[in-house]
Amino acid sequence: MAGDGRSPTGRRVVMFPFPFGSHITPMLQLAGLLRARGLAVTVLHADLNAPDPARHPDFTFVSIRESLPDEVVSSPDMVEQMIGLNAACEAPFQAALAELVRGGGPREVACAVVDGQWYKMLGAATRAGVPALALRTDGAATFLTMLATPRLHADGYDRLDELVPGLEPLRLRDLIRVDGSDEETVLRFITRVTDAMRESSSGVVVNTFGAIEGAELAKIKRELSLPAFAVGPLHLVSPAPVGHGRPYAPDRGCLAWLDAQPPRSVLYVSLGSTACVDRAAFVEMAWGLAGSGVPFLWVLRPGSVHGADDVLPFPEELLDTVSCRGKVVGWSPQREVLAHPAVGGFWTHCGWNSIMEGICEGVPMLVQPCFADQTVNARYVTHRWGTGLEIGKVFERTAMARTIRMLMAREQGPQAPKERAHLLKMEASRCVGAGGAASLALDDLVEYMLGL
Incomplete structure (x- = not known):
């Protein structure tokens, strides 16, 4: 355990990142932003690929001390591995969260933020008496396709090269697939994620911004009847660079x-x-x-x-x-x-x-x-x-x-990729500037968390 645990608001948010590097980094970036807005932060984490507490002295770190079967740790099938991680971590996560609630009193823990791939943790948080939001470390368009995938499968939609109604400009062939995982396994995972969101989530937080995915965010809100907070680009608005031991040392x-x-x-x-x-x-x-x-x-x-x-x-x-x-x-x-x-x-x-x-x-x-x-x-x-x-x-x-x-x-025209890329860069800069959309979304998120 590390961190002083103090909070100007007297409230705490519990974060639970998925133990993949590309998921841990945005979760810790969000944690830093919440800490800067007066919330204490406890990071519950798996022992698998655990974050380094020394890099984040303002957070409290608590291991859930999960026990992972060898076949989960070494699985070559990424989707089966994610399903196995959910099964193995559900009970220890719920126990660790319940212990935090008992130790801090009935009002200290405002909510939990769990990675969107932790579908079992949304229900576990509810059973521990803590409202939970899901952080999507992918884009709003990806999450929207996940919400639609079970319906498309049930309807027998199979037009690979036609635009999918409601998901334009995506075609069926553009939707989520994972090499090494069969279609039924991927569908089973996606269905569990989307079912958990509908049944147990208090909202969704997305690492994106409205200038690129505003329409998709609006559709997510309508689909779930839940608030959706676009808090990105997290790597720009995060108060300090987040280090989480990249797999390789960069050649500077x-x-x-x-x-x-x-x-x-x-x-x-x-x-x-x-x-x-x-x-x-x-x-x-x-x-x-x-x-x-x-x-x-x-x-x-x-x-x-x-x-x-x-x-x-x-x-x-x-x-x-x-x-x-x-x-x-x-x-x-x-x-x-x-x-x-x-x-x-x-x-x-x-x-x-x-x-x-x-x-x-x-x-x-x-x-x-x-x-x-x-x-x-x-x-x-x-x-x-x-x-x-x-x-x-x-x-x-x-x-x-x-x-x-x-x-x-x-030499390129006004609609060429180079010019379009420049325009989106300016939109991103406006989003993270003083009084920009990212700051307002984070303020709304904190207000929402404190009201749960």
Whole structure:
């Protein structure tokens, strides 16, 4: 346990992040914002991938001391793992929350905020006598598709390439899928999440802002008859950077390399901390980058290429091009890279944190979604916001090179990705400015929490 536990309001909020790095970071960012508005913060956490209390001295940390079966910890099926984590953590979470209520008195704990993937924890909080809100660390569009998915399945909707009514610009093929998980398992998980939201949640908090997802937020409110708070972009409004032990140490030397490049000339390439490609796709990506003539900074962490953890299979005839025009690193300080004046484009897997960082820095994107919410995000980048281009379903070097040159072209029209990206950057800046929408949403959220 850490933290002094004091609160000007005399009230406390309990946070329970999902034990994946991309989920822990926004939860702790939100915790910092609530702490800055006078609420004490207790972070209940799993021992799996636990946050470091030393990085957050203003919070109190309490482990739920869960016991995870080996098959859950090592499951290759991400969705089955999330289902197993819910089952294993429900009882210890409820016990730990009930203990906090007993220790602090009947009024100290105002509410709990649990990650949106913790569907069992919403009911557990209710049984512990604590109202609970869900934090969606993905976008409003993704959550809206989750709410609609059970209905679409029950209706037998199967028109893959037609726009889904009420979810435009999404097609059925853009909705959530997870490689390695069968359709029934994904549906079972989504149904449990949406059922729990309808039955046990007091509201939803979303890391987004109205300028990009205002219509989706309004639909969520109507669908659930619950308040929805758009408190993002959390990485911009958070009072201090949140450190949660990234999986790899960033190579900060890439910033010096960027310093030597002309403005808006470099394409930044990163498929995140989980996604990977096969050798054939990797080789086509490499040739596409080489053929584009564009300087590039490419993040290739261990495991980026199937079966090539130690030595990346660059064709020998490409090595000179890579060393002369490109830079390859194992990991990067992504926010600083995207903010660097030399970066003019972002080839991304479309994870929500990456999408938000790219939008907030005004960087146009090449989209290459891999799984989960990434297909939803990619479709929004290309067909709702107009801030990016599709890299293509078939990895072919000549087409890739052509698309890269289109994205990075200096002369573009008013509706081109570069101009659209600049406009959304200005919207994000207004949102987080003094008296902006993010601040007002956080004020409303705190008022709501104290009234529960």
